[in-house]
Amino acid sequence: MAAPAAAPGPDAVLRTAEGDAELTDRLLAPLWSRARAWWIAFAVTGAGTLLFALAIAYTVVAGIGVWGNNIPVAWAYAITNFVWWIGIGHAGTFISAFLLLLQQRWRASVNRIAEAMTLFALVQAALFPVLHLGRPWFAYWLIPYPATMQVWPQFRSALPWDFAAILTYFTVSLLFWYTGLVPDLAAARDRAPTRAARLTYGLFALGWRGAARHWQAYRIAYGLLAGLATPLVISVHSIVSMDFATSQLPGWHSTIFPPYFVAGALYSGFAMVITLVVPLRRIFHLEDVITTRHLDSIGKMALAMAWMLIYAYVTEAFIAWYRGDVFERYTLLVSRPSGPYAWIFWLMLACNCLVPQLLWSRRLRTAPLALFAASLLIQAGMWMERFIIIVTSLNRDFLPSSWHIYAPTWVDWSLLAGSISFFLLLFLLFLRFVPFIPIGEVKHLRHELAREEARRGQR
């Protein structure tokens, strides 16, 4: 094979030409900058977060009667938001852990952003079930501790499973993220312009000096954490789906739920990665580090997940018909497509099944704006999917006399908008204070690519 031209093609994972020092400084620059745009974004998301805090305070003081929930629709927005946020988190771990094990090189530039997204999405997700308790100050009852009341959590119920799953997922994601961060914090320490920054980053870098003895243990520990995080991705959303599947309700009681939920989670998560990465690479001029190759790969992943989801939709409907249970048939084949929430159902199908078909086109996968628009529609679609699963299964249950329509209140809307603001606020803080591109990994990858190139040139 002839040696390719010196300039890497558009398919390259990395397209930087500057030296290691310049690259490091450029990737660390956001840490020392005081851009006005950041403050404006901070103010906007800060206002949204304030709304979130107010809505939470009102909910806690007045009780969850201020939400639109009723009987039979007891779950509604809070659980919709919970499942949506926790699903978004999944792609972060998938990119950082699963693709590490598969030695996918395009993961290097985007894994830290994806992991941060996971952590911040989990923070939002964890808030909703706690608020939904109605008396959130008793949330600690989920922990098995020797209480004077002499009762214990009921571990045969899916809800304590959920608690263990989310707790583990958050902790493991945090450890994995931080372990990956340490060498870059050391770089930030060594490049810090002020003594205060040097001390702060130095403290968090734990005195990392990049010794070969440390790298040896570090690579093993990092690989093991990736190996541990990978089954977690699958298990956490499977367990979330069991909150539904272990109940007797038509529309929930289905064995396809765990894989169906995992595929949906990864789908919405990849969409969120696109939503975050596309503006980011533009704002920080990172087109040579997060290349069109990355967008292309994430787009392909989203398309693959879309088809798994479509398969799950078809199976769910087919089994409802094939099984012959009259209630399940009604929920899936009558109430959802033609009931009071039918418009949301059809909108959801358009967003989740039709929009991703655009991703077949390579031109659209590598067009940031098109990808960004598709990602927003997919996320909206995935939110609607959870709404449909939860509300349409509840609002028309077995007895028509107990049917009830659900409508959200302003508090519900504030909590949803507020959690999105809070998520973005945390992400802004992350961009400002943490090296958000894994600098060491990018340099390592670039080195490997250059060596391969040289070897190919020799041949």
Place this chain on the structure above:
Amino acid sequence: MASGDVRTARAARRDVVPAILAEFGSPERLREAAARLRRAGYERIELYSPFPVDGAEAVLGLRRPTLPAVVLACGLAGAAAALWIQWFANAWDYPLNVGGRPLLSVPAWVPVTFEIGVLGAAFGAFFGLLARTGLPRLWHPAFTAQGFESASVDGFWLAVGADDPRYDPVRTRRDIETLGPRRIAVPEQMP
């Protein structure tokens, strides 16, 4: 494993207190320099680099850490503890009879057992890493060498330990100079 082997393995992984440091321009040159020093009879060599130098373990003669075994043990301990607490809570201390189903309801306890097992293993990996590397350790003599800040950016550093049997201030410096480093530095403070 003979006890002598264990001693050498421990000695090899002990942190090197650098007596002299040298910076190189690329990981390949660093690895080559380390290999040549090893051939010349040096034993206590450490490399510092912004990203892992491939093949450094072989050049330095480092053994594979036992970290995976620690992680496995922590994972199993976590899983066992989770299984025990579920059995103790729901079958022993406060037996809950739901429709006459068996008290020993292991299938329902699988998710929590799995999750807490993974949690234990992850703690094992993280704290095992800290224990193995001796971090956090905010001060190290290497940091006091002139220009060592580049070790996290674009400098590939080599150090010879003060406890190396072949170390001699004059000869070692000469040996290193023949390797063609970018610069040579000595720690300005020692522990």
